[in-house]
Amino acid sequence: MGTIPVTVLGAKMLRDELHKLKTKDRYEIIQAIAEARSHGDLSENAEYEAAKERQGFIEGRIAELEAKLSSAQIIDPTSLNVDGRIVFGATVLLEDLDNGKQVRYQIVGNDEADIKELKVSITSPIARAMIGKYSGEVIEVEAPSGIREYEVLEVLYV
Structure with a gap:
């Protein structure tokens, strides 16, 4: 395993x-x-x-x-020294560049993922696109409707 x-x-x-x-x-x-x-x-x-x-x-x-x-x-993301980089466990505030809507996701394990609680699995396309990025960067996510672009507004370790 x-x-x-x-x-x-x-x-x-x-x-x-x-x-x-x-x-x-x-x-x-x-x-x-x-x-x-x-x-x-x-x-x-x-x-x-x-x-x-x-x-x-x-x-x-x-x-x-x-x-x-x-x-x-x-x-525990609060104990990691990652200098603002998006890592497993981080909570990330994104802005959809198509419509200006903001959404906050936490990157979690498969067993914890729950989209209603805005917890996305580390294996999901959006989490994979976020990992390693910093506030201010733009990420591209392959969605069913095509490529979506998001700006990383804030990275939190809570």
Whole structure:
């Protein structure tokens, strides 16, 4: 798997989900399986089958989260000495040169990406175009509608 970059907040989110799965969800599904077993014949017990399927999902997600956390490289942009350069974890204010609209994105890992929260994956075209640039530079991004140009207005490490 190699190392995967993750922000401090992203690592906390993964650890919190893992903790909930191990301490709450795992316990609840064991109770649900025991309850379904008490209803008799397991060969025609849909409740038991659903609970066992859910248990498989929970155990698979626990294994996936443990693997991600063991290979995570936690990056705190506030501790990097990058002299204003755009790096993983940075928050960037851009201006669309076509329409003058401003947008603020944070560059995060794949698991953290959420466009509704304006968090873009390090592997996205816009993040790849931003990496290494400085405030005042213009970036070009390949969008479905063609090439879009943005000016980097501000680079923040929060």
